[in-house]
Amino acid sequence: MFRLLRAWDAERELSPADFQYILSPRDALSQARIFYEISSDHYHYPDNISCHDVPRRKSGNLSLFSAPDKRRQRGYADNVYDDTQRNIDEGWIIGIDTHAQWDNRRNPFYFDEDSNLVYDCFMDHYHEWFESEVRKAYEKCLNNHNGRKPAPTVKQAYYGDAPVQHAQAAKTINSKAAGRLLAAGGIYNGNIEGFHDTAQQLGGDAPAGYDQVMDNKGLIIAGASVAAGAMMGRIPVSELEELGKTIPNGATANKNGNLISELKDVTQKQLDKKFKHAIDFGVTSTKKNPETLGYFHDAIKSHMKDTDTFKLGTYGFVKDSNVFFNPNSNSAVVLGESGNFITGFKLDSTSAQYDNYIKNGILR
Known part of the structure; x- marks a missing residue:
C-alpha cells in the first residue's frame, strides 16, 4: 500500500x-x-x-x-x-x-x-x-537494526528472459503500449517468440500492440541495430521505451511537444458546448463553471503537449479539420483549419470508429 x-x-x-x-x-x-x-x-x-x-x-x-x-x-x-x-x-x-x-x-x-x-x-x-x-x-x-544489511534487490528481468511470472502478476498492464514495449524487448534480446507469448498472456490490447511493432519493418530494422549495438554496452531503458512507441503510417509525431503550436484558439463558448466530454480528459467534476471550464482548457493543452499524441487524418463532419490522437488515453482533439478547438472525446478501442480512424485516418 x-x-x-x-x-x-x-x-x-x-x-x-x-x-x-x-x-x-x-x-x-x-x-x-x-x-x-x-x-x-x-x-x-x-x-x-x-x-x-x-x-x-x-x-x-x-x-x-x-x-x-x-x-x-x-x-x-x-x-x-x-x-x-x-x-x-x-x-x-x-x-x-x-x-x-x-x-x-x-x-x-x-x-x-x-x-x-x-x-x-x-x-x-x-x-x-x-x-x-x-x-x-x-x-x-x-x-x-544493529547494522544488519538487507539482501540484494531482486530485479525483474524486463528485458532479459521473457518475463512470464511478471505477466501473471500484472494482468492489468495489457495496453497496446505494453505490447509494443514487449515487442521491442523481444527484438533487443533476440527472444521474439518468448516475448510474444508474454503479450498473449497479458491479453487485452497487448497482443495487438505487439503485432503493430512486428508489422512495422522500420521498427524491426531499428531493433536489429539496437541489438547489434548491445555489444557496446546496455542502452538505457528509456531509449528502448522510445523504440516501443509506434504511430500509424501518415501520422505526424509530436516531437518535443511541438503540436501545441497548432492550437490557436479555444473559446469559452466551445468549451461550454463540449463540456460533456471533459471527463474524457480527466476533468472529474460535472459542474460547469469558469473553474471547471479552465480545467477542461488546461487538459486540452496538456493533450496537445503530450509527446505520445500524434496528428492523423480529419474529422469527417468538419471540412479541412485535423485530429490529434493520444493512444494512451484513446482521446482525440479536433481542430479546425485555423487551429480553433472544435471538439474532443474518447474513442472505444474495440469499435469500428476506432479501427476506421487508425487505418484510414478518418474520424466520424
Whole structure:
C-alpha cells in the first residue's frame, strides 16, 4: 500500500530492506495526488497546516485509476499542494509502497550484490537533497537494526528472459503500449517468440500492440541495430521505451511537444458546448463553471503537449479539420483549419470508429 511519511519517521518506522521501495519524487507525487488530500480545497483553514506535515489520507476505496487532486489554478494560493510537492522533491517527505514489485523506472534506490544502498535515478534528475535525506534516514535505520544489511534487490528481468511470472502478476498492464514495449524487448534480446507469448498472456490490447511493432519493418530494422549495438554496452531503458512507441503510417509525431503550436484558439463558448466530454480528459467534476471550464482548457493543452499524441487524418463532419490522437488515453482533439478547438472525446478501442480512424485516418 502506498504511503507518505516524513524522512525522520522513516528511520524508525521502516526496516532497512524497505528503502529499496521508496518511489521517485515524480511517482510519489503522482500517487499522493490520488491517495492524499493535497489540495487546500480539502481544508477549512489550510494556512494553519504546518508546511512539514504529511497531508491527510483520503478515505474510501481508492485505486491508481481514481481521480487525482489538482493544484488550484494559477493566481490562487495552494499552500498544501505546494508544500507537499516541495517536501517530496527535497526528500523531507517520501513516498513508498512495500507491496509493489521493485521497478527501476519507479524506484531509484536498490541494494547491490554487496547489499549497499545504491541511488540510480535513471535518466531523471531530482533535487540533491532527496538522495541525501533518504541516505541519512537509511543510515539511522540501519544503526537501529544493529547494522544488519538487507539482501540484494531482486530485479525483474524486463528485458532479459521473457518475463512470464511478471505477466501473471500484472494482468492489468495489457495496453497496446505494453505490447509494443514487449515487442521491442523481444527484438533487443533476440527472444521474439518468448516475448510474444508474454503479450498473449497479458491479453487485452497487448497482443495487438505487439503485432503493430512486428508489422512495422522500420521498427524491426531499428531493433536489429539496437541489438547489434548491445555489444557496446546496455542502452538505457528509456531509449528502448522510445523504440516501443509506434504511430500509424501518415501520422505526424509530436516531437518535443511541438503540436501545441497548432492550437490557436479555444473559446469559452466551445468549451461550454463540449463540456460533456471533459471527463474524457480527466476533468472529474460535472459542474460547469469558469473553474471547471479552465480545467477542461488546461487538459486540452496538456493533450496537445503530450509527446505520445500524434496528428492523423480529419474529422469527417468538419471540412479541412485535423485530429490529434493520444493512444494512451484513446482521446482525440479536433481542430479546425485555423487551429480553433472544435471538439474532443474518447474513442472505444474495440469499435469500428476506432479501427476506421487508425487505418484510414478518418474520424466520424
